[in-house]
Amino acid sequence: MKTALKKGLSSGVIFGIVFVFLLLIGFINVGSGMIGDLLGNTKGLSNQDTLSVNNLLAVLAILGFFTGFIARRGQDESKWWVSFLGGLTAGLVSGSLAWLGIWLTGTLSVQGVDLQTYLPNMDPDDLNYLRFYSTPFAAANTYMIYFTVFSLAGSAVNWLLSIKAWFAKCVAGCKRGVSSWKKSSDIKGLFDNPWVMLVLFLVTAVVLYYLPLAWGSYWNYIMGTVAIYVLLGLGLNIIVGYSGQLVLGYVAFFAVGAYTFALLTAPEPHGIGLSLWLAAGASIVTSTLTGLLLGLPILNLRGDYLAIVTLGFGEIIRILIRSDLLTRITNGPKGVTNVGQPVWRGEVFSDVNYMHLLMLLVLVALFIAKRLKDSRTGRAWVAIREDETVAQATGVNTYRSKILALLLGAAFAGLAGAMFASRNQFTGPEDFTMMVSINVLCIVIVGGMGSLPGIVLGAFVLKGLPELLRELEDYRLLVFGALLVVMMIVRPEGLWPAGRVKFKKPSAAKIQEAATEVEP
């Protein structure tokens, strides 16, 4: 009883504050617009009048439902009226906070106070919509009622789920089914068959070849960005995921690669006009050298120091590129335009060709990363990541291994930079802010450190989804930040964690065999 009330109170306060925050940053409107898109009862956000109030009510219902649902978390044993009371408390508390938020903003806006001076997202039209086009008092009461009712519903559903034996049975059944499917040797055996793998490989290759042709240029652009970020993620994964060195200035290598490629191929400012494939090679070489330059003196630093030093290094590179000091070499803040593009059989690359090239590079990079992971060096990296002192004691040359990881990571970034500059036909200092490093780091961590499918998944989730959900553009970084914190608390190993190589116990027969072989 007491815990139920306490949990209800805390859940209510949290969701109430979240609601007011979302209200103030204008997300409630965007959210209702998205629900409208989903349900198909609006023409879009630009047209507030046609946006049905029902969408807003749906947002409130969802928030209220979660308030009640979460308020009953972890209390499986309670009676129905205890859960009712918990849900009621949660609903009333969050409802009152929402009431206050709506009533205050509404009253101020009705009285003609210009809220947008201080809170730019408090557009009077939006506020009018949030009030259901009625008085602040009536609207606030509606919010209160919605939160309370749906919080009760949420706690009731949670209660039902917790008591219903059939549900528990269903969950157990599902789990058993999945595990038996996993265990079933037939499927596993199927994948061990080389012919099956060959067919799968061919099918994948054909699909990958025809996808860019079918997609159209918009999708090719988005997926190209995703592919470049997969390359970056694979590179940073070698540094952070395999060898455990937190490098926050990864963008420096990306920038060096992109600028090397651009300066060697663009007509301005040097007009070298090198062959593109050579220039891409040069990008890899220069960014690797940059990695060597940075890595040699600082790689014996401890984790968080290393993070800050590399962050500083990334900023130094960006500031230097745009400074007057190097403006004759790098063209300063203007950036380099008309970067060279690859030519195939006398034709400049189209978006489809680019996509094919990027896919090929990603596949090669995946192959390299996979082979590295399973190699002796890869195991040395993992040992360093887990415990550097122990790794050293077992005979790993930690310094050399760490340098090698940094160099390989830098090489991947150099290649990605060359592709980036070539595809955009432009490169400027503002393409290489610290946020690029953070984005790549997010991909590695959200996907799962050290996990190759995780990186690909992370790049799709973090670079692909925001491009598709354009309305969420402004909120992307906010979600990134929250996601990083939540990930670290809830699932630090990432969405698709790297599996560990398990020690296989040899069968008795094999041991016998080995023993007899040794004997004579």
Added chain:
Amino acid sequence: MIKKLRNLKLTPALILRLLVGLVVLIYLGWRIYQTAFGEGVYGPDTWMRFLITGLVVGGMYALIAIGYTLVYGILFMINFAHGEVMMLGTFAGYFVLEAFSAIPAPSAADPSLSFLNAYPVIALVLTFIAGAGTSALVGFLLEKIAYRPLRGAPRLVPLISAIGASIFLQNAAQLLFGPQRRQYANPDILWRGTGWMIPVGGKEVMLTYTGVFSFVLSILLMVGLFIMVKKTKLGKSMRAVAENKQAAALMGIDVDSVISKTFIISGILAGSAGVMWGIHNGLFNHYVGFLPGIKAFTAAVLGGIGNIPGAMMGGMLLGLFESLGPALLGLDFQLKDVIAFTILILVLIFKPSGLLGEALSEEKV
């Protein structure tokens, strides 16, 4: 000393470090020689101006750096979101000042007088309380939500969480208050660009009121913190927790509450620095905490992280390097951030324990 030198093994890393050091020294010598005996672009008044700027900015860096050092001393983690804690303090101070300048307090002489100009001292005190209080609250919540669940996790985990919190806070401020630059409404007696004129080398240099105010206040806050750490019971328990958490817990110290209080104190200092930043520099937006945060971290490392006097000294030194450095080295002023980062890298290469820091034990390093 000689024995130490004889035992020194010439590893490639060491040779590389020596080479880097040599190059840096030669470069510095050459640039400073050029500036000192070259054309003499800057007169003594200009140098004086640089010095003043350096000290004022250095005081703010020192206040923020103390926050990094306190937290690092106890948790061995870099509170990456500390700059954002400061930024929110700047915003809170701004809103309070705006409110005071909107409240009328008419007097017989001037009917259009606002509360801010009628009672500037009260208004400023309340502004600082609001700024410091907001930052303290943010720091407290930050620790509770983003760091406490991760205690005992591998080292990278809380750092990444801190980076996430930093991104979140920065973007939350941008979405709430908008990306445009805002201007602090100072009271008339503390208006920016007014000050005492002091003669230096035949010319007059302005010693701004805001600069003096910020500098004196930051010194006062540092002295207060120092007394707090050395004399009070809370300070004693903080030192105990920094020394050894388990032993401190066995002696009856509530470690969690000490950690919370450490974050609150760091927040108070950072929030005060944030309000000072606004009062002294005027313009700010949601990025205001990023560079000062990183530079204050540099300052903390420079002085020896975990060491409070080190952070104060490092902050002052960094402020001075930054304002005098470009002129001394004959570089563009747009490169002053490069100087700060270069100092950080050089300190970490040659003396990772900082100027005043003791060599950290294996466990801490």
